[in-house]
Amino acid sequence: MAEMPYIDLEKCDCCGHCVEVCKCHAIVLVNNIITIIETEDCGWCTECEAICPIGAISCAFEIVFEEG
Numbered sequence: 001m002a003e004m005p006y007i008d009l010e011k012c013d014c015c016g017h018c019v020e021v022c023k024c025h026a027i028v029l030v031n032n033i034i035t036i037i038e039t040e041d042c043g044w045c046t047e048c049e050a051i052c053p054i055g056a057i058s059c060a061f062e063i064v065f066e067e068g
């Protein structure tokens, strides 16, 4: 199963910016609700996370734990 970015729907105001930047069409608006479609094509470009003005998207795969 593909690991996909997580969208906090309680924060999301459905502005649609993430839909516009997603190259693989993994993010769509369905009945005015942002929906992630699981796809192996998500290149984890993180552009959806970067463009979200309210930080509602998080790309878990970006988390890096450093020892020290």
Ligand code: SF4
Pocket (backbone or CB within 6 Å): 005, 021, 022, 023, 024, 025, 026, 027, 041, 042, 043, 044, 045, 046, 047, 048, 049, 059
């Ligand atoms: S990380 Fe990139 S390809 Fe994946 S859902 Fe976000 S914008 Fe689309």
Ligand code: SF4
Pocket (backbone or CB within 6 Å): 007, 011, 012, 013, 014, 015, 016, 017, 018, 019, 034, 051, 052, 053, 054, 055, 056, 057
């Ligand atoms: S950019 Fe953020 S607030 Fe806008 S639709 Fe996407 S997740 Fe929701």
